[in-house]
Structure formats: C-alpha cells, structure tokens
Amino acid sequence: MNIELVLFGVFAVMTLLSAGLVITARSPINSAMALVSTFFFLAGIYVLLWAHTVAVIQVLVYAGAIMVLFLFVIMLLNLGDAPHRGKPTVTRLLGGASAAGLLAVLAVTLGRMDAQPARLDAQGQATFGTLAAIGQSIFTTWLLPFEAVSLLLLVAMVGAVVVAKSRI
Amino acid sequence: MNLPNITLADFLPMLPAIIMVVAASVLLLSEVFLSATASRGYQAVLTVVAAAASGAVAVGLMFEPPQEVFLGFGVLDPFSSFLTLVVSVGLALAALSAVGFLRRRGAERGEFYALMLFASAGMSLLAMSSEFITIFVNIEVLSIATYALTAYLRRGTRPSEAGFKYFILGAFSSAVLLYGTALLYGATGTTKLNDMAGPLQQALATSPALVYVGAVLIAAGFAFKVAAVPFHMWTPDVYEGAPTPVTALMSAGVKAAAFASLVRVFVTVGKGMDPKLPLMLFATLALLTMVAGNLMAIPQRNVKRMLAYSSIAHAGYLLLGVAALFVAAPGEHFRLLSASSLSGGTPLDVARSDALRGILYYLLAYTFSATGAFAMVSALERREDEEKGTAWDLERFAGLAQRRPGWAFAMAAFMLSLGGIPPTVGFMSKLLIFQAAIDVGLVGLTVVAVLSSAAGAYYYLRVVVYMFMHPIPEGAQPLERNWGTEAALVIATVAVVLLGILPGHVTDWLAQAGTLFGQ
Structure with a gap:
C-alpha cells in the first residue's frame, strides 16, 4: 500500500460522494458547491495521473471561472429549492433500471481489466x-x-x- | 525538436469546409454594417454560391487518390468528397428555401445563413475525420450550429421547446459517444482509426469486453445523431419545432454526415471483432427503425411531423445498408436477421462495396427528395397558424394541383421518391441498397424493408391524393411565390426525376466514390 494508492482512494471516494451530492441536493446553491468540490478532487486525480497542467486548468477554469458563472445564473434566476420528487413512474423506473444495468456492465468490464498501470520512464517523467x-x-x-x-x-x-x- | 511534417497539401481536402467558413465570416462581418431594415437578398445568394463552390471542389477532390492528411487525423478519399458534395447540395437547397421563409417572418439575418454554413463545414470535416477527438469536435461543430438554428425563431413555445430538447439530448448523446471513445482508447491506446487495427487485435485478445462496451456506446451515440429507434424520441418534436429550412438541413446534412462517420468508424473498429456483433447491432437497429418509423408516420395528419417520422424510417433503410457491410460469411443464422446467400453469384466483397455505393446513392437521393419536400412545406405554412398547430396540416395541400400545378407536380415527385416509387431517384436508391442486402444474404431483413416501405407509400401518397383529388378549402389564403423556394423546387425536382431515369452515370461514378481509405 503506497501513498499514491491511498491518495487515489481518498480522491476517488470524495469525487463520487460530492458528485452524488450534486444530483441529490435540493438547493441549487448546495448543488453548485458540491460541484466545486467534485472539480477539486478530480483535479487531485489528474495530478496522480501525472497531468499537472490539466489539473491546474481544471481548478482555474472549472472550479474558478465556470463556477462563478453558475452562481451568477442561480442568483439572477433567483432559484428556490427544487420541489419534492414525484412518485416513481414507469419511465423513471425504466431509466433507473437501464442506468443501473449500464453501471453493472461497466463495473464488470473495468473489474476485469489488467490492474497493472503503464509506468512512465525517467524521460517521460521529465x-x-x-x-x-x-x-x-x-x-x-x-x-x-x-x-x-x-x-x-x-x-x-x-x-x-x-x-x-x-x-x- | 522533432516537428511533424504538415504541408499546404494537407489543407487541400479541407478546401470545401474552408470556403464555407470564409463565406460564413463574410456574412457575419457584413451584417455589422447593415441597418435592421436593409435588403438582405444577397445573403442567400452568397450561401448558395459558397455551397456550389464547395461542391465543385469536392467533385474535383473525388478523383484524388485516397490518402492520409494531417498525420492520419483526417483522410482524403472519394467517400468523404462525395459526402461533402451531398452536404453542399443540402445546404444550397435549404438556403434557397430559407429566403421566402425568413422574409415572410421579417427574420432575415446574416447569422442564420452563417450558422448554416458553419454546420455544413462541420459536416464536411466530420466526413473526412479519422480520429476520435477530431470526430467528436466536428460533431459538436455541426450540432451546436444546428441547436442554435433550431431556436432561431423564438416566437411561441414550440421553437424554444425544440431547441432545448435537441440541446439536452444532443449533449447527452455526445457524452455517450465520448465515453465509448474513452473506453476504446483505454483498450487500444490510440485514437486514430488507421492505427487501430493492430492494437485492436491485442485488446480483443486481452480485454474484449472493454472493446465491445466501447463499440456499443459509440454506436448508441451515433444512433442518437441519425435518429434510429430506440434513440429517436427527440426527432418529431425537434423537426416540427425547428424553422422548416433548418429541418431540411438537419434531415439531409446532419444525417448524411453522421452516417459517413458511423460507417468509417465501424468499418475500422469492426475489423478483427467477431463480425456477428456489428451485424447483429445494426441489423436490430435497422429492423426497429424501419418498422417503427413507418408505423408511427401513418397516423400523422401534420405533414411536417410525418416527414420527421419518415426520416426515421429512411435512417432504417440506410442502417440496412450499414448492416450489409458487416456480413462476413453467408450462412450465419439469426432467424429473421439470417444471412444466407440467395443469389449465390455475387462475391461477398463485391456485394459489400455495392452496399457502400447504395448508402452513398441513398444519401444523395434522400437529400434531394427531403429538402425538396421541406421546401414545399415551408412555402405553404403561415406563421399565424403555428401556435394553433394547423400550419402543416394535410388540408394545406388540398387542391394544390388547381392552385399551383407546378408546385403540386414537384411535391408529387418528392413524395413518390420518398416512397420509393419509380421513375424517381428514391426507387433507384432503395433498389441499390436492397439488392446489396440480398446479395450478402440479409434476405429476411430486406423483406421487412420492402414491406415497411410499401406501408410507407400509404402516407406519402395520401399527400398526393390531397393535392390532386381534394377541393380547394373554403377561405384559403393566397399562396405567395418566392424565387428562392421555386428555384429549390425546380432543382430538386429535376434531380429527383433525372437521377431516377438515368442513374447509370452516377452509379458508375459512385463505384469509385465507394472507396474508403484503407479498404
């Protein structure tokens, strides 16, 4: 268990948690804030992938500029909390089922992948x-x-x- | 520093797209100097001239040998040049039918034609893209331009609804496509189609599931763009809500470009894969799309909506041609989708290149017939009726033969062509695709295709019956003539009839155009 793996675990779990919060939060402001944290943790994963520039741009552009726009729009539209969810309809159940099916297929597929990631040589690291x-x-x-x-x-x-x- | 060698010659295949982009920029910049009431008649003319120039350049490029350009990010082959020609034709006809449409609404602006040109440039570039990132970016160029065009007229709720729906579902389908691309990149380590053959073999040996899931997601993304069932939900609302000339461009250009890219991607990705998978995938899509598209079109009294469903059905016939590309050996059996050689005489590779030729001819045929039909619809509709939803009712066509015999004749030609009835181009193109499908052995599926196109004849001929056999309705408003619409009608009618009677030259020519790079 090396430090990269620990960090990846932390970033991955936090990314998923905050992404989940984005779609479940009922207040648009909470959603937007959760989105900021998703972007930040995703930037951490980019760093682990040796993509520093992309990570910096992610923080500058997405977590910075784009989020300000999001908040402006929320402010200008004066959005309140979303109403309570309605009853589950056939379309919603079907949509949920197909989403869950896709998730299962992807989980199985990616689970079977070779777990040895490609390594950069010294030249590549530079x-x-x-x-x-x-x-x-x-x-x-x-x-x-x-x-x-x-x-x-x-x-x-x-x-x-x-x-x-x-x-x- | 190791710089890759990109020369001016690499830009040559982009020339049609460059012409369109330059014309669009001229339109955008000239709009700055015009007052709100200035005459804007030149804008459509400029668009048509640019489309004609691009088409002419594309015809010239068709005789260049197939080659990679930009280090394999794009290819110049007769296939892509022919698609550019189809797009130019669609653009020119849509722009001509927009003249009267926009003038009646006082909505003539350079931005409208500029966005049409941008969308067409994206389509032309998409047809020649052979790398996934490039494909994605060009799909976005043409999609974003058409989203904006869909919401161009914003009086009333329909256009906003159509624009929003198209935007959300289009963005979703692009994301699905991109995700599939990412999985395929993860499996092969390359995004260039022409470099993919080797890594793909390895990936299929080590992690086949990743390749298959990626390929299915990419297919789903394209199925959204070409409006194949069950990814067609957006089509009727968007086609109905969009300004009619934009619908014409969508049904012709967007569909043609998406099919071009679909064929290019899957002919490459399908290599080395068990050929049953792409065959099953496209045969199933074709079956659902042909049957559902025709069945849903039958009850429509709204002609514009009927044409939207008919465009779904036509995507189905094209998918039949795509499926025929993937039959590896006759004698594979999946009941209805079974591939068993009937004719026995035609070698499989010849039949497959026939299928590719059929797809190209079909795209050209559909472009002429559909843009012509939409031009007719746009000539008859009036803005006041849009909110009531009667602007496109069949009643509008009642007695047209007595009021404007020329228009009625043109519309009858388009309807016969869409229905696949001789002596029109629609018949010839269906014949080519069905023949190729039979030659590779997709007999069951072809029978379904023939039956469903016979069902389609019902709703196409109903329009003809209304035009020629119903009396002029009471209180009918006078019909306005416009040079643009009439020019579009004349060009499309002449092409529909001529290509139907004398297909020989074009199909000979197409035998060459059906050359995909690396095939």
Whole structure:
C-alpha cells in the first residue's frame, strides 16, 4: 500500500460522494458547491495521473471561472429549492433500471481489466504533462482537431448570441 | 525538436469546409454594417454560391487518390468528397428555401445563413475525420450550429421547446459517444482509426469486453445523431419545432454526415471483432427503425411531423445498408436477421462495396427528395397558424394541383421518391441498397424493408391524393411565390426525376466514390 494508492482512494471516494451530492441536493446553491468540490478532487486525480497542467486548468477554469458563472445564473434566476420528487413512474423506473444495468456492465468490464498501470520512464517523467509538452503537441501533431476546436468556439459564440438576441 | 511534417497539401481536402467558413465570416462581418431594415437578398445568394463552390471542389477532390492528411487525423478519399458534395447540395437547397421563409417572418439575418454554413463545414470535416477527438469536435461543430438554428425563431413555445430538447439530448448523446471513445482508447491506446487495427487485435485478445462496451456506446451515440429507434424520441418534436429550412438541413446534412462517420468508424473498429456483433447491432437497429418509423408516420395528419417520422424510417433503410457491410460469411443464422446467400453469384466483397455505393446513392437521393419536400412545406405554412398547430396540416395541400400545378407536380415527385416509387431517384436508391442486402444474404431483413416501405407509400401518397383529388378549402389564403423556394423546387425536382431515369452515370461514378481509405 503506497501513498499514491491511498491518495487515489481518498480522491476517488470524495469525487463520487460530492458528485452524488450534486444530483441529490435540493438547493441549487448546495448543488453548485458540491460541484466545486467534485472539480477539486478530480483535479487531485489528474495530478496522480501525472497531468499537472490539466489539473491546474481544471481548478482555474472549472472550479474558478465556470463556477462563478453558475452562481451568477442561480442568483439572477433567483432559484428556490427544487420541489419534492414525484412518485416513481414507469419511465423513471425504466431509466433507473437501464442506468443501473449500464453501471453493472461497466463495473464488470473495468473489474476485469489488467490492474497493472503503464509506468512512465525517467524521460517521460521529465516532460509528460508539462505545459511545454502539451503546447508542442497541440500546435503540431494535434493541429487538425485544434483548428476544429477554434471553429467550434466561434460557432458556439455566434450561436449563443443568436439564441439570446431580441425576439425575431 | 522533432516537428511533424504538415504541408499546404494537407489543407487541400479541407478546401470545401474552408470556403464555407470564409463565406460564413463574410456574412457575419457584413451584417455589422447593415441597418435592421436593409435588403438582405444577397445573403442567400452568397450561401448558395459558397455551397456550389464547395461542391465543385469536392467533385474535383473525388478523383484524388485516397490518402492520409494531417498525420492520419483526417483522410482524403472519394467517400468523404462525395459526402461533402451531398452536404453542399443540402445546404444550397435549404438556403434557397430559407429566403421566402425568413422574409415572410421579417427574420432575415446574416447569422442564420452563417450558422448554416458553419454546420455544413462541420459536416464536411466530420466526413473526412479519422480520429476520435477530431470526430467528436466536428460533431459538436455541426450540432451546436444546428441547436442554435433550431431556436432561431423564438416566437411561441414550440421553437424554444425544440431547441432545448435537441440541446439536452444532443449533449447527452455526445457524452455517450465520448465515453465509448474513452473506453476504446483505454483498450487500444490510440485514437486514430488507421492505427487501430493492430492494437485492436491485442485488446480483443486481452480485454474484449472493454472493446465491445466501447463499440456499443459509440454506436448508441451515433444512433442518437441519425435518429434510429430506440434513440429517436427527440426527432418529431425537434423537426416540427425547428424553422422548416433548418429541418431540411438537419434531415439531409446532419444525417448524411453522421452516417459517413458511423460507417468509417465501424468499418475500422469492426475489423478483427467477431463480425456477428456489428451485424447483429445494426441489423436490430435497422429492423426497429424501419418498422417503427413507418408505423408511427401513418397516423400523422401534420405533414411536417410525418416527414420527421419518415426520416426515421429512411435512417432504417440506410442502417440496412450499414448492416450489409458487416456480413462476413453467408450462412450465419439469426432467424429473421439470417444471412444466407440467395443469389449465390455475387462475391461477398463485391456485394459489400455495392452496399457502400447504395448508402452513398441513398444519401444523395434522400437529400434531394427531403429538402425538396421541406421546401414545399415551408412555402405553404403561415406563421399565424403555428401556435394553433394547423400550419402543416394535410388540408394545406388540398387542391394544390388547381392552385399551383407546378408546385403540386414537384411535391408529387418528392413524395413518390420518398416512397420509393419509380421513375424517381428514391426507387433507384432503395433498389441499390436492397439488392446489396440480398446479395450478402440479409434476405429476411430486406423483406421487412420492402414491406415497411410499401406501408410507407400509404402516407406519402395520401399527400398526393390531397393535392390532386381534394377541393380547394373554403377561405384559403393566397399562396405567395418566392424565387428562392421555386428555384429549390425546380432543382430538386429535376434531380429527383433525372437521377431516377438515368442513374447509370452516377452509379458508375459512385463505384469509385465507394472507396474508403484503407479498404
């Protein structure tokens, strides 16, 4: 039992717990706060995966900027607590059953996986996950998806303005 | 530093998409200088010109040898170029039918055409993407553009409901697709389709379950996008609520691009896998989609909604063609889905390339017929009736043959084509797919397909009956003519009839277009 495994256990359990709280909390503010903690613990898992840059961006962008937007929206819409859940209907039971089925399939599948993770060599440890390495691969090898993402951002911006414009 | 070698030649296959993006940017920027009441007639013209230019470039690219571009993140092959051509056709017809539609509502804006162009650029890029991240990003480009277009007109509740529903379910299906991709990446260690063959063999030997679960999740994600039963729930509401020209673009372009990517992904991922799995998967989807789509369309009196269900049914026929790609050896038996060779004469690989050709021809045929039919629907509807829900009622078509014989003739051609009745392109394309399916031995499934398309003829011909045999209803409003709509109708009708009578040239040409990279 090494320290990485202990840390992974802590982060994983806490991620799942706070993610569960996001969907069960009845007050939107509590949901949003639980989401912040999900993001933080997920960032911890990224660090364990040797992806420091992604972890930092996760905290800066998601736990920071995006959450502020969430809270603004909740404040502006003046949301109250969600009403009590209704009775279980056939659709809800079916949805729950298929979700549970998918969870079971995934649990069995992933449980059968080889438990030996790939290890980085010394060279890999020096460069993997650094900002320089990520930057280099984004602008060279991954040029096509990178350009497509820039198109995606433009489309999303134009689309958001079109949907939010005064009524036509 | 080791820099990969990306040259200008790598950008050549992107040229159709680049043309569309440049045209969209011109539209967005020119809108800044226009007052609210300025004339915007040029916008549709510019869109159609851009679509025509992209289509022409795509035709030129079709004769390039298949090759990898951008280090294997994309491929240039006749298949992707043909899909770009289909998308350009759909874009041009949808933009033409939007002219009158938007003008009647005072809603002509550059952003509308720009988003259409962006969506089409995403479709063209999706058709040539051969790497999972690129595929995902391009699916999002075309999806987000169509979400925004769906909610473009926001008077009343329908468009908002449609936009919201499409957005939530679309985001969900994208997430399912992405999760499947992640599992497949976990199993193989690569996201490039062309590098996947080797690692896939290893992964199937060590952890097959991971590959299968990943593949099924990816299939489910695509099934949402092409509106296959049981992932079709969003389709009728979204198709009905969206502005009609947008529905035309969705039914033609989005579907074509999603099918292209589906075929490309599964032809690669299916290699080395037990071929029964993709066969069973797509045969089941095809069966459910054909039968349910046609049955649900029969009771519809709302023509726009009927066309939405009909587009589900057409996805079913296309899935039959996809299933035919995965028959490894005749004589596999799953009762109804059994593959047993009937003709015996055609070798399996020839039959499979016939199936691919059939899918491509079907996509072209459906694009002409469906966008034409939606253009007709948009010409007849009036905004005042939308909230009452009667804007698309069959009654609108009553007596059309006496009021506008040309329109009625065009609509009759589209309905016959969608129903698969000769001498239209819809008949030829169904023939190609069904023939390929029989040749590989999917006899039971093809019989179901023929029977369900016969059931489909009922609701298509009902529209024709209303147009030609019912009297003009009392107090019918005058019909407005518009050059855009009429141009779209003429182009689509000529194509539907010509491709139905003289399919030879195109199918010969398609024999080449059915070349997938690495096949």
